Amino acid sequence: MHQAKAILADPKLLKALQQLVHQAGEAIMQVYQTTDFGIETKKDDSPVTKADLDAHYLLVDGLAKLTPHIAIVSEEDPASQIVPQTHNCYWLIDPLDGTKEFINRNGQFTVNLALIEDNAPSFGFVSTPIDQTLYWGGKHVGAWRLRDNTLEQLHTQASQTPMRVVASRSHLNEATRNFIANLGDTALIQAGSSLKLLRIAEGEADIYPRLAPTCEWDTAAAQAVLEGAGGKVAQVDGSPMQYGKADILNPHFVASS
Template sequence: MPIGEELHALAGLCDDAGDLILTYFCDGVRVDRKADDSPVTEADRRAEDVILSGLARLYPNIPVVAEEAASGGRVPEISDRFFLVDPLDGTREFVSGRGDFTVNIALVENGQPVLGAVFAPHRGTAFVGNVGTGAFERMSQAQAGSQWRKIAVRSRAPANPIAVASRSHRDAKTDDLLDRLAMDERVSVGSSLKFCLLARGDADFYPRFGRTMEWDTAAGHAVLVAAGGRVAGLDGGPFLYGKRNQSFDSDFANPGFLAAGDDNLIARAAALNLATNGSDTTI
């Protein structure tokens, strides 16, 4: 199924970066530490170079905020339209030899991701989303003639919804909320793949209390919304991008959020959060 020129271009850049990352995954890689003590590898840096070079060629007039460049203090002036790039989301999974890592590119317009591409190189699976035309999955990059298929959320969650949560950053607040929502079936997955499981209807709800950055979430956010889902703040309100000069955290840092295919799940979770924590959306 055709996915459109822009999504095709973003998916191609993700493929190129993912192919490079796999060479490090197979051969091993040294792990360094950034200023915030999060891990970074040569695979992160080189994959980001591939993506930045491609975006500069394809979209020279759109600024790009990329994780490793931003960590080094290289952040362009942004307007209402800019790219967010995470060249290797799930670095902890990557260095541990687990395959739940992804390449992510998103286009943000007026505070919302409108295009997103997510590629899981080890799995060979890619997801793209355009909020105007829908979300799509490509099952295997390696298979000749592999096609994109349209995907959609479960807009009505089943009687026993499936929750998806972080593998490396699971916390007590997440488990407490899922307990109060009586969501006993829980899947642990790393990286932005959590959004993609919701987008293709394999899971129903993804809460996040811990800290993330905009480049971690934007591409998966776009795919989920394009598939019919929603991402909201912990109070159920809008979840925005392009956050600068925040009093509670650094530029482009996210507060907690709720993601789901069925908006009723977000409403229920937001009501519980407000009853417990009041208007605090930074937890």
């Protein structure tokens, strides 16, 4: 928590970090408006585009200048993934979360920047480049959304009936369907990338079961925002999410208000 509180206590640094995440979103939108995304396939068969890499370099360079004392882990730099073995505080970046959504041009993609301290996200920034909305927050510091020059503090809402369940457009597997069926009266809300966690933070959804693979950089930033808004993200058995594991894959989890 030490670094998260230090960032909040320094309005100049907070603003610079917000601008950096916003600039990464602008770099993504510059590619989005072209006809050639420069799509390649990574070793794990997932796609990567020019936008992923442009945002990655912009964020890494900016963070190195703003917070030279904090190490950096990025999805687009495999070598950086050994950092958690020797650092208990580091930035965790997903420069473009929702690359498939980006390629499909459906607007459901985000920039994720999380501060990991002692194996948990203490602070996070998420931007939605398509409408230039910026979210930030952390478990002990609150959560905010800046949209169209309007700043609002975010709070989760008490569960409603029917229960509003967020599910992925592309990962609604049988385990998830069974989980949702056991909740009783539900209404399904579709969202892509880390937007699913943000919908709960905004009070627009109640629960998000994720019983399919995700990586730590997919969830960390939005988890911090959701926890700042009063929500919770836990493994299916109720234990806390762990960050900085040797295996970057998350266990199945449930996010709730």
